[in-house]
Amino acid sequence: MTLLRREALTLLGAAMSAAAGSAHALDAGTRATAFAFDGPEGGAMPLSAYAGRPILVVNTATACGYAGQLTGLQTLWTRFQERALTVIGVPSPDFGNQEPLDGAAIAEAARKNHGVTFPLTAKTRVKMPGAHPFYQWAALEKPGETPRWNFHKYLVARDGTLAAAFATQVEPTDPRVISAIAAALDKA
Secondary structure, three states, rough: HHHHHHHHHHHHHHHHHHHHHHHHHHHHOOOHHHOEEOOEEEEEEHHHHHOOOOEEEEEEOOOOOOOHHHHHHHHHHHHHHHHOOOOEEOOOOOOOOOOOHHHHHHEEEEEHHOOOOOOOOOOOOOOOOOOOOEEEEEEHOOOOOOOOOOOOOEEEOOOOEEEEEOOOOOOOOHHHHHHHHHHHHHOO
């Protein structure tokens, strides 16, 4: 039994090393604009469509205790949209399955309950090991600053690099978020 367990652990370690090696290939010059999310009604939402613009990517959940942050995200979208900020909500079931809806129902609930007009993706995995490639890349760019719950925020700079990360507890309208957005908007 011990030999089988040791062999299984060795194989698991080798598989993890291989996966880490392929994930590390992402970090050599990869930019956020290399990724696309699925749209809530099908089709792709390529981040390349927002190239040259700062992008705030936030994993969301309509049934989460932090869902009120959708209103703060809408405030950012309204305030900075004309200056080229894009806010993208990424509904995720990863934390307590607090995104029970699918597809257009997510966008409808966010609109009805929080006035959301910014783009939302289809429901997406953001937690490792099965995270969407954008979140795998972000984990390499900002180790230790990965989503631990809903409403983790990543700010992508105009050049597609990861400029900042903000934990769930940091409200979208927190001065730290506003300052980081302003700095990203000011960089040409």
